[in-house]
Amino acid sequence: MTTHHIRVTVNGxxxxxxxxxxxxxxxxxxxxxxxxxxxxxxxxxNCGACTIHVNGTSAxxxxxxxxxxDGTDIKTIEGMADGATLHPLQQAFWDQHGLQCGFCTPxxxxxxxxxxxxxxxxxxxxxxAGISGNLCRCTGYVNIVKSIQxxxxxxxxxxxxx
Amino acid sequence: MVTKxxxxxxxxxxxxxxxxxxxxxPDPRAATSYCLLAGPIANxxxxxxxxxxxxxxxxxxxxxxxxxxPPAFDYVRPVxxxxxxxxxxxREGDAKVLSGGFSLLPLMKLRLAQPALLVDLRxxxxxxxxxxxxxxxxxxxxxxxxxILEDAALxxxxxxxxxxxxxxxxxxxxxxxxxxxxxAHADPAADWPAVLQAxxxxxxxxxxxxxxxxxxxxxxxxxFVTGIEPTEILxxxxxxxxxxxxxxxxxxxxxxxxxxxxxxxxxxxxxGGDGRISQIGIGLxxxxxxxxxxxxxxxxxxxxxxxxxxxxxxxGAASRQSRPADDSHGPAEYKxxxxxxxxxxxxxxxxxxxxx
Numbered sequence: 001m002t003t004h005h006i007r008v009t010v011n012g013x014x015x016x017x018x019x020x021x022x023x024x025x026x027x028x029x030x031x032x033x034x035x036x037x038x039x040x041x042x043x044x045x046n047c048g049a050c051t052i053h054v055n056g057t058s059a060x061x062x063x064x065x066x067x068x069x070d071g072t073d074i075k076t077i078e079g080m081a082d083g084a085t086l087h088p089l090q091q092a093f094w095d096q097h098g099l100q101c102g103f104c105t106p107x108x109x110x111x112x113x114x115x116x117x118x119x120x121x122x123x124x125x126x127x128x129a130g131i132s133g134n135l136c137r138c139t140g141y142v143n144i145v146k147s148i149q150x151x152x153x154x155x156x157x158x159x160x161x162x
Numbered sequence: 163m164v165t166k167x168x169x170x171x172x173x174x175x176x177x178x179x180x181x182x183x184x185x186x187x188p189d190p191r192a193a194t195s196y197c198l199l200a201g202p203i204a205n206x207x208x209x210x211x212x213x214x215x216x217x218x219x220x221x222x223x224x225x226x227x228x229x230x231x232p233p234a235f236d237y238v239r240p241v242x243x244x245x246x247x248x249x250x251x252x253r254e255g256d257a258k259v260l261s262g263g264f265s266l267l268p269l270m271k272l273r274l275a276q277p278a279l280l281v282d283l284r285x286x287x288x289x290x291x292x293x294x295x296x297x298x299x300x301x302x303x304x305x306x307x308x309x310i311l312e313d314a315a316l317x318x319x320x321x322x323x324x325x326x327x328x329x330x331x332x333x334x335x336x337x338x339x340x341x342x343x344x345x346a347h348a349d350p351a352a353d354w355p356a357v358l359q360a361x362x363x364x365x366x367x368x369x370x371x372x373x374x375x376x377x378x379x380x381x382x383x384x385x386f387v388t389g390i391e392p393t394e395i396l397x398x399x400x401x402x403x404x405x406x407x408x409x410x411x412x413x414x415x416x417x418x419x420x421x422x423x424x425x426x427x428x429x430x431x432x433x434g435g436d437g438r439i440s441q442i443g444i445g446l447x448x449x450x451x452x453x454x455x456x457x458x459x460x461x462x463x464x465x466x467x468x469x470x471x472x473x474x475x476x477x478g479a480a481s482r483q484s485r486p487a488d489d490s491h492g493p494a495e496y497k498x499x500x501x502x503x504x505x506x507x508x509x510x511x512x513x514x515x516x517x518x
Binding site for chain 2: 002004020021022024043044045046048051057058059060063064065067068070111114115129130132133134
């Protein structure tokens with residue numbers, strides 16, 4: 001099988017790789033680029049641990065091929081913090097105990113970030129629907145919802161201050 | 163093996179044989195290769211779970227036996243539809259079309275589909291749109307579930323489309339999964355096929371030789387098998403705009419958020435000036451080898467005045483026409499009871515919308 005040369009922008013940095021067509025996007029990120037913040041959970045597009053943004057749209061990277069992402073702009077959990085300053089969602093998950101084991105957290109935060117980009121003031125129901133493709137086996141979701149509510153408030157306040 | 167139904171059918175026969183071997187309880191319907199396609203394979207995720215849980219000592223290590231990486235294939239990303247169709251013609255039977263990928267890639271990981279070539283339609287962006295042309299809506303094959311969910315004009319005229327789109331997968335899957343991909347994939351537990359049959363929609367397929375417009379009723383031949391030839395691409399869905407006094411609803415029973423349907427029922431009904439049902443379409447999800455129109459229930463309703471009694475009678479007819487299989491979603495008897503329930507709910511909701 002021939003390999004394909006692909007170029008992607010990951011968290012603002014241009015990257016290139018020669019990949020087999022069957023290489024999954026999540027493996028490109030983890031194994032070729034060393035960005036292991038994106039997790040592989042179920043590998044069947046159920047659990048959402050591998051959620052990233054492709055051209056600003058949330059996607060499950062275990063069910064996308066690296067070649068499909070050629071030319072796209074990708075954002076992963078590693079691209080969320082600004083230096084030592086956590087993204088408001090990351091800080092909120094810390095403050096509200098929105099994680100226990102942390103395995104689902106990168107996907108949960110990336111999906112929440114996409115959700116808040118669509119709707120900056122979601123109701124609890126809208127938050128729960130928005131993260132329905134992300135499974136957490138520890139928290140029972142209560143603190144995750146609180147985390148997203150906290151971040152939504154902070155992001156709205158920051159938006160109004162600008 | 164290339165059959166009239168396409169290379170996919172061949173892949174599923176092979177895969178079905180393997181899957182049947184690993185099941186603890188043999189499927190009585192697996193007596194013929196044809197029936198290997200039926201029933202429990204309906205849901206790839208559940209097929210996977212069943213396969214994963216099955217004893218595997220005789221089949222080597224799990225690393226070899228239960229791979230999560232697809233087998234090797236070639237990949238091409240044509241710049242337009244013409245190039246895509248030419249490639250499908252040149253590689254007839256070898257190639258599969260990749261749209262959103264959220265149905266195809268899980269099957270490839272399980273080796274239930276093993277195309278030699280994937281033709282990615284990502285850059286064929288003129289199939290993305292939703293528009294109204296005269297008396298019909300035209301939905302591009304690459305329109306995502308999310309785009310359908312958010313299309314105001316479509317949602318206002320056909321709220322049933324919003325019902326169905328909202329229940330498919332989860333937000334990430336709706337962001338990338340497409341109606342054309344879902345319809346061409348033809349999982350009997352997928353939601354669009356029943357909706358399109360209830361709406362008397364048409365499905366447009368193209369090849370280098372031209373275009374065919376196929377009624378949704380009759381398009382879904384069998385589990386994962388449609389009327390699409392291996393050299394054709396599903397380019398558009400056409401749905402007649404319902405007239406005054408029409409209402410529709412899709413009611414889906416799922417075990418948990420984002421799951422495939424256990425049972426789904428799509429209803430679109432029109433009340434005429436005389437207060438009687440002038441037009442009726444009912445489609446059922448996940449209770450047959452392929453999604454189908456509940457024609458017996460339609461016959462019971464056409465020309466009748468809507469009432470709880472006639473709705474109950476029609477729901478019973480729908481249940482009797484369904485052929486569900488026992489699987490991880492529940493026994494067939496339960497599913498038949500749920501057809502009665504979901505059909506009643508869909509009729510009630512459609513009537514409320516028809517009365518506006």
